[in-house]
Amino acid sequence: MQTGDTAKTPQYSPGLDGVLAGESALCHVDEGEGGLRYCGYAVSELADKATFEEVAYLLLYGELPSQKELKDFSAQIAAESILPGHVQTFLGVVPPTAHPMDILRTSVSFLGMTDPDGGDHSHEANLRKSIRLLAQIPLVIAAAHRVVRENLLAPPQAHLSFAERLLYLLTGRRDDDTAKVMARVLDRSLTLYAEHEFNASTFSARVTASTMTDLHSAITSAIGTLKGPLHGGANEAVAEMFIDIKSPERADRWVREALASKQRIMGFGHRVLKKGDARSAIIQQQAESLSRKCGDPRWFEIATTVDQVMQQSKGLYPNLDFYTAVAYLLMGIPRELYTPVFVCSRITGWCAHVIEQQDHNRLIRPRALYTGPTRREYVPLDRRG
Numbered sequence: 001m002q003t004g005d006t007a008k009t010p011q012y013s014p015g016l017d018g019v020l021a022g023e024s025a026l027c028h029v030d031e032g033e034g035g036l037r038y039c040g041y042a043v044s045e046l047a048d049k050a051t052f053e054e055v056a057y058l059l060l061y062g063e064l065p066s067q068k069e070l071k072d073f074s075a076q077i078a079a080e081s082i083l084p085g086h087v088q089t090f091l092g093v094v095p096p097t098a099h100p101m102d103i104l105r106t107s108v109s110f111l112g113m114t115d116p117d118g119g120d121h122s123h124e125a126n127l128r129k130s131i132r133l134l135a136q137i138p139l140v141i142a143a144a145h146r147v148v149r150e151n152l153l154a155p156p157q158a159h160l161s162f163a164e165r166l167l168y169l170l171t172g173r174r175d176d177d178t179a180k181v182m183a184r185v186l187d188r189s190l191t192l193y194a195e196h197e198f199n200a201s202t203f204s205a206r207v208t209a210s211t212m213t214d215l216h217s218a219i220t221s222a223i224g225t226l227k228g229p230l231h232g233g234a235n236e237a238v239a240e241m242f243i244d245i246k247s248p249e250r251a252d253r254w255v256r257e258a259l260a261s262k263q264r265i266m267g268f269g270h271r272v273l274k275k276g277d278a279r280s281a282i283i284q285q286q287a288e289s290l291s292r293k294c295g296d297p298r299w300f301e302i303a304t305t306v307d308q309v310m311q312q313s314k315g316l317y318p319n320l321d322f323y324t325a326v327a328y329l330l331m332g333i334p335r336e337l338y339t340p341v342f343v344c345s346r347i348t349g350w351c352a353h354v355i356e357q358q359d360h361n362r363l364i365r366p367r368a369l370y371t372g373p374t375r376r377e378y379v380p381l382d383r384r385g
Helices: 043-049 052-061 067-079 085-093 100-114 123-148 162-171 177-193 200-209 215-226 234-245 248-260 278-294 298-314 320-331 335-359
Strands: 027-030 035-038
Touching: 035 043, 035 052, 035 278, 043 052, 043 177, 043 278, 052 067, 052 123, 052 162, 052 177, 052 335, 067 123, 085 100, 085 123, 100 123, 100 215, 100 335, 123 162, 123 215, 123 335, 162 177, 162 320, 162 335, 177 278, 177 320, 177 335, 200 215, 200 335, 215 335, 234 248, 234 298, 234 320, 234 335, 248 298, 278 298, 278 320, 298 320, 320 335
Parallel strands: none
Antiparallel strands: 027 035
């Protein structure tokens, strides 16, 4: 709330809602067009025509790669797809009950201590560290999940695309026609999740980076922020809802009873995109296509029924997380890994923001609107009742 003399007191916006907190050339969220652009390119066009590797290169370097640049970039990612021995040792002793995001956060901090460019904060060194993290994070997620379950896989082959390697690491699927379709859908979801302006985790990374600390520290901040349920984990919650509903026939009644009892239906609405999330329509189409390929329409039919009821009853539209849950259920990705998979994508946006912040740095230091007592006089200890 606003207090004091409005002529002298700066305007306060709870949660920094609508506040411009910095400049960025990475992402433009245009609610008027219902769209999203990465470095000027419509995300719908990138999801349709580009690979995730192209999008990762675009965010890190500011331009789409040539054929040679993309080939070299993909080769770099493949070459860096290895975890240092100390990190592997750590992953082998994490408690079975450890949260995947805790494991990932601590692993990234550990990787910062072992990175060969750890002491170099230059632009070029930050790019190299970003590529290493892009390559290493899928390995961390898969290793932690499988070590706990004593179900290790052979390392993925270098010729596979990023999405194909990730699908294999998370599910063991590769080579067959269905796996190839799944990898294409996963690739598109990675593109859609790669960047979204000054969301909480990205802003956390930029605040940390503005102190001119190392890139890994900033990414550790971002992962810790994403772990919070008000920012991350929505697609996990959506998948759990679909599983609870069980069948398309139960969906309409289930969601109406949930609304009547004031339960929150996950996967709807967006803090910025009040008129709908254009990314949702893209992943909805992908989820429907994958449902047909897998011969399993159950999850998609449940989703469309919930979607229809929410639009009719509440005027709310699904966000990106809603139909992504359908796709990930069909792929067989463990639900507890949905948010870590988000990190596999958003690491590109986070790193790009860290680099951008440090290339044009000013320490981020906002002010607070004081709401405490007015001036008070100190009372000596022996005179206090």
